[in-house]
Amino acid sequence: MDRCEQLYEQAVEVLPGGVNSPVRAYRAVGMAPRFITRADGPWLWDEDGKRYIDYVCSWGPMILGHNHPVIREAVERAVKDGLSFGAPTRREVEIARLMVELVPGVEMVRMVNSGTEAVMSAVRLARGATGRDKIIKFEGCYHGHSDCLLVNAGSSALAGGHPSSAGVPEDIVKHTLTAQFNDLSSVEALLDAWPGQVACVIVEPVAANMGVVNPDPGFLEGLRTLCDKSGALLLFDEVITGFRLALGGAQEYFGVRADLVTFGKIIGGGMPVGAYCGSRALMEQVAPCGPVYQAGTLSGNPVAMAAGLAQLTYLKEHPEVYEDIAAKAAWLAAGLRKAAEEAGVPVAVNQIGSLLSPFFTPTAVTAFVDAKGSDVGRYARYFQGMLAHGVALAPAQFEAMFVSAAHTRAELEATLAAARAVFPTL
Numbered sequence: 001m002d003r004c005e006q007l008y009e010q011a012v013e014v015l016p017g018g019v020n021s022p023v024r025a026y027r028a029v030g031m032a033p034r035f036i037t038r039a040d041g042p043w044l045w046d047e048d049g050k051r052y053i054d055y056v057c058s059w060g061p062m063i064l065g066h067n068h069p070v071i072r073e074a075v076e077r078a079v080k081d082g083l084s085f086g087a088p089t090r091r092e093v094e095i096a097r098l099m100v101e102l103v104p105g106v107e108m109v110r111m112v113n114s115g116t117e118a119v120m121s122a123v124r125l126a127r128g129a130t131g132r133d134k135i136i137k138f139e140g141c142y143h144g145h146s147d148c149l150l151v152n153a154g155s156s157a158l159a160g161g162h163p164s165s166a167g168v169p170e171d172i173v174k175h176t177l178t179a180q181f182n183d184l185s186s187v188e189a190l191l192d193a194w195p196g197q198v199a200c201v202i203v204e205p206v207a208a209n210m211g212v213v214n215p216d217p218g219f220l221e222g223l224r225t226l227c228d229k230s231g232a233l234l235l236f237d238e239v240i241t242g243f244r245l246a247l248g249g250a251q252e253y254f255g256v257r258a259d260l261v262t263f264g265k266i267i268g269g270g271m272p273v274g275a276y277c278g279s280r281a282l283m284e285q286v287a288p289c290g291p292v293y294q295a296g297t298l299s300g301n302p303v304a305m306a307a308g309l310a311q312l313t314y315l316k317e318h319p320e321v322y323e324d325i326a327a328k329a330a331w332l333a334a335g336l337r338k339a340a341e342e343a344g345v346p347v348a349v350n351q352i353g354s355l356l357s358p359f360f361t362p363t364a365v366t367a368f369v370d371a372k373g374s375d376v377g378r379y380a381r382y383f384q385g386m387l388a389h390g391v392a393l394a395p396a397q398f399e400a401m402f403v404s405a406a407h408t409r410a411e412l413e414a415t416l417a418a419a420r421a422v423f424p425t426l
């Protein structure tokens, strides 16, 4: 038994499944999780001293790679002044001003502590602002673990075989309607069935919690049109895509405007931060300006804001990062396709910007049903093989692979070499 396995034995005694977030438990790939001691650039080290090229990147936040000096130093400076004041600070104003500058349509920002909290609060705001109760989400999209959104959810809710959750009352989820990603007619049918009752349509502009599935051309534009017709608000959950597809997120990348936008992951630079944002008219519905209540003891935490502000500022000052990470992801995707083809393994690799995922299926993956058709047993073997070759991928099929600015040509080539060794064994 190695040290990670020993720790895992202790962990399962005191933490459900040995972890504090389900997908970390490696259940979908049938092995004990690696316990990480440190990370730097594109690398992770585990308790056994093994080193891995990391494509989880903390599930997205580490777009610049791990332990980036600019962010680390900003945090170190902030820590010296105290950890939390429960009072407004200068950096909250600075990061909000930066977001208003960078993100299309955003005039005001409310900081929270996670993506879950951001989406939960944005849905409350959509309901409060429209006076409507229903919401429309898409099967296989994940929006955090708040009650009303744990319906037909993606990510680890999907890998565990529990599309929703025990403990969520029917009375609450009856207001959550489910449509199909990339199928506008499924949205239109729901809007017609519940006229004047839908507060918002919430979507991951790129679905990245069923593996990566790109929006078809016209899909996001069509949602905009349907929302305008029905009076529903369009909510882009940009917890993954925000500051990743482009500085202005999916709105900038696809040229489609949302009414409400949620952020998480990258916005905190590795610290727990989320945010929801929109026009002044909408955001002034939030307490203390308006009737929609939402608060947070640690929201806008000074150390977390220092990390987020440093990361967003760095990205603004280095916009070439976006071309770089997208080119690397495209190169990896092409290499994975070729390696799979040479090994005779049917794989569909989806890629957009710095996000990619290989699905073990002979068909193209453009919808949730295609993603679900992936051979998850094969993914598990692929994961184990790659890990043995020093490459840490997401420990489940229905997650994205993240490429960071810190991944160099050497790591990318080592990754493809590993894939060429592993594919023939699948």
Ligand SMILES: *Cc1c(COP(=O)(O)O)cnc(C)c1O
Pocket (backbone or CB within 6 Å): 114, 115, 116, 117, 119, 142, 143, 144, 145, 204, 209, 237, 238, 239, 240, 264, 265, 274
């Ligand atoms: C990760 C994620 C969330 C939840 O964010 P947490 O910080 O884990 O609560 C919400 N929406 C999307 C699209 C996500 O990928």
